Amino acid sequence: xATSENNLSPHEPWKAFHVREQRSLDIKWDAVxxxxxRLFLELGYRKTSMSLLAARLNITKPALYYYFRNxxxxxxxxxxxxxxxxxxxxxxxxSCEGNGLExxxxxxxxxxxxxxxxxxxxxxxxxxxxxxxxxxxRQVRNxxxxxxxxxxxxxxxxIQDGSVxxxxxxxxxxxxAGAINWIGTWYRPGGGLGPEEIVSEFTRLLIxxxxxxxxxxxxxxxxxxxxxxxxRRARK
Amino acid sequence: xATSENNLSPHEPWKAFHVREQRSLDIKWDAVxxxxxRLFLELGYRKTSMSLLAARLNITKPALYYYFRNxxxxxxxxxxxxxxxxxxxxxxxxSCEGNGLExxxxxxxxxxxxxxxxxxxxxxxxxxxxxxxxxxxRQVRNxxxxxxxxxxxxxxxxIQDGSVxxxxxxxxxxxxAGAINWIGTWYRPGGGLGPEEIVSEFTRLLIxxxxxxxxxxxxxxxxxxxxxxxxRRARK
Numbered sequence: 031x032a033t034s035e036n037n038l039s040p041h042e043p044w045k046a047f048h049v050r051e052q053r054s055l056d057i058k059w060d061a062v063x064x065x066x067x068r069l070f071l072e073l074g075y076r077k078t079s080m081s082l083l084a085a086r087l088n089i090t091k092p093a094l095y096y097y098f099r100n101x102x103x104x105x106x107x108x109x110x111x112x113x114x115x116x117x118x119x120x121x122x123x124x125s126c127e128g129n130g131l132e133x134x135x136x137x138x139x140x141x142x143x144x145x146x147x148x149x150x151x152x153x154x155x156x157x158x159x160x161x162x163x164x165x166x167x168r169q170v171r172n173x174x175x176x177x178x179x180x181x182x183x184x185x186x187x188x189i190q191d192g193s194v195x196x197x198x199x200x201x202x203x204x205x206x207a208g209a210i211n212w213i214g215t216w217y218r219p220g221g222g223l224g225p226e227e228i229v230s231e232f233t234r235l236l237i238x239x240x241x242x243x244x245x246x247x248x249x250x251x252x253x254x255x256x257x258x259x260x261x262r263r264a265r266k
Numbered sequence: 267x268a269t270s271e272n273n274l275s276p277h278e279p280w281k282a283f284h285v286r287e288q289r290s291l292d293i294k295w296d297a298v299x300x301x302x303x304r305l306f307l308e309l310g311y312r313k314t315s316m317s318l319l320a321a322r323l324n325i326t327k328p329a330l331y332y333y334f335r336n337x338x339x340x341x342x343x344x345x346x347x348x349x350x351x352x353x354x355x356x357x358x359x360x361s362c363e364g365n366g367l368e369x370x371x372x373x374x375x376x377x378x379x380x381x382x383x384x385x386x387x388x389x390x391x392x393x394x395x396x397x398x399x400x401x402x403x404r405q406v407r408n409x410x411x412x413x414x415x416x417x418x419x420x421x422x423x424x425i426q427d428g429s430v431x432x433x434x435x436x437x438x439x440x441x442x443a444g445a446i447n448w449i450g451t452w453y454r455p456g457g458g459l460g461p462e463e464i465v466s467e468f469t470r471l472l473i474x475x476x477x478x479x480x481x482x483x484x485x486x487x488x489x490x491x492x493x494x495x496x497x498r499r500a501r502k
Contacts, residue, residue, distance in 0.1 A: 074394060158394050160312075197467065197471065198463075201464065201467045201468065201471070205471050208444045208447065208448020209441040209445040212443065212445075213444070223436070223437065227434075231433065232437065235433065236441065
């Protein structure tokens with residue numbers, strides 16, 4: 031997609047004119063998308079109008095409509111760019127040669143990094159997809175489901191190889207996704223907590239809840255007696 | 267607030283007429299609020315119109331406007347009822363006589379219960395407060411901040427008394443709030459996962475990440491070497 035094509039060198043005279051033309055169009059298209067993502071995160075999707083976006087970009091509304099037919103198309107592309115970055119986190123995890131827990135750790139680390147460093151990642155995490163048309167929403171939810179299935183697979187792999195304590199992989203993946211996505215609702219770039227600090231602390235906290243050992247008993251329904259015995263351990 | 271007044275016995279002849287009248291008004295007010303919350307969760311706030319709400323309640327639009335001046339007022343009241351239920355979780359935690367970790371566990375358990383059993387709880391967790399007017403949003407955010415401060419206080423108490431491993435209490439409380447609030451985005455009453463199963467598994471997972479012990483090393487920046495040593499432990 032266009033956002034990944036900005037890596038081209040600024041001077042490529044051997045490129046045919048139509049390719050350079052295309053790239054220049056892509057750069058402008060990216061600028062529109064990035065400014066829109068920032069506005070969606072600042073003001074919410076509804077309060078970001080095409081007029082406001084054009085004004086922020088310092089272009090006319092007809093110029094804006096040259097790149098995108100409407101605001102929903104921009105939102106879908108923001109989701110797509112965000113999901114691309116989260117799928118990058120999945121690739122990091124699947125190329126990790128360790129056990130299931132190491133794959134989950136790699137995924138959590140890369141996913142949290144995508145959320146704190148990338149506006150599009152925060153768009154996926156925090157914007158309400160009920161604003162989309164039925165067709166666009168189905169598309170976005172399919173992409174999200176693919177991500178959910180992959181992380182659940184790593185947890186299952188960890189349960190099989192013994193690196194993850196037996197748990198409900200579906201709920202564990204929801205808990206991790208929730209904790210990480212929620213970062214998008216409170217994190218402000220340049221605020222009190224730095225991106226590296228957040229990523230490292232979240233990775234530690236979330237992975238700690240999955241590891242086997244005396245602290246993570248096999249799946250039993252917690253009851254008063256169980257709570258008391260855990261507390262005694264904690265007091266030691 | 268009105269939602270708590272439904273606990274009155276249905277026969278209280280000693281109540282003055284105006285009190286019975288008020289209670290009947292409250293019961294209808296509650297019915298409007300509960301139906302609205304369900305619709306907001308099903309369709310999203312924007313797609314729930316006053317006409318649709320009146321139709322679902324089988325009343326006229328003027329009858330609906332007798333109870334609420336507009337849709338935003340209904341949303342604010344849904345938030346208020348949800349925050350009341352989450353504050354109930356805080357009361358459970360503060361009346362818990364155990365150490366800091368036990369208070370956090372009590373809070374997580376009651377909070378997750380409020381989210382899976384109570385539509386208003388899910389409204390607080392999932393509806394976008396940027397839909398609100400500035401004044402209403404300030405009100406809602408103040409209420410949310412009060413909740414955040416309390417849970418952070420329990421974590422700090424646990425760090426002080428040794429029941430919680432040293433961690434950044436602010437991030438730990440955000441991670442827990444995120445994991446629990448996210449339940450509201452995927453949980454469907456009557457779906458594959460039951461409320462008790464969800465509450466028990468989430469409590470176990472989230473508390474496990476806070477407990478001290480060899481699995482939760484003191485705050486260090488995770489690096490490759492650290493990852494490898496944790497993996498060796500996990501394999502044992």
